[in-house]
Amino acid sequence: MQGKKNRREKRFSLGDAAIVGIILIAIIWGAYTFGVPHPTVITTTSQGNEAPDFTLPVVNENGLSGQNVSLSSFRGRVVLLEFMEPWCPHCQKMTSVLDQLYQHFSSQNVVILSVAGPWNGASASDAAQFIIVYHSTWTYVYDGSNSAVSTYGVSSTPTFFLIAKNGEISGTYQGEVAYATLASDITRLNT
Helix, strand or coil: CCCCCCCCCCCHHHHHHHHHHHHHHHHHHHHHHHCCCCCCCCCHHCCCCCCCEEEEEEEEEEEEEEEEHHHHHHHHCCCCCEEEEEEHHHCCCCCCCCCCHHHHHHHHCCCEEEEEHHHHHHHHHHEEEEEEECCCCCCEEECCHHHHHHHHCCCCEEEEEEECCEEEEEEEEEEECCCHHHHHHHHHCCC
């Protein structure tokens, strides 16, 4: 038996398959994370700094309305600025909170402004459909070039900026935020 080599049959065990699966998931996650362009974080959107101005087209339930809105046109009013995506489940959940805030504060010189962006192929038509489905009554604009998203350094949705009457950023929130938190902060700024 000197000429014969001792061979062992190799088979994938369940543990080996799990390891291969984890490695594949890590590779796919890494390719997505590093392959998808993410906005650059701009430090000028920190609390206490003036909110960068932008002008974007208004979206309503029919799509692009042909009108534009500038953030600076709301100077003298408290603004809750939301960056959202129509496909985002957290943005969808926040519509009831934003609706409550709008119902409570819209007559008190407070503005809610939602900026929809094109991440994952979202279009102005998708934003219009979102407005219909969620019965949104506040103002939406569409940032087709991601210019405002980049300027504000938004990396996830929803992201909110609370802007004081003087145009300074008073607070930043990411993800789902409780009504009580936003209402309290808006009330503080609106007195």
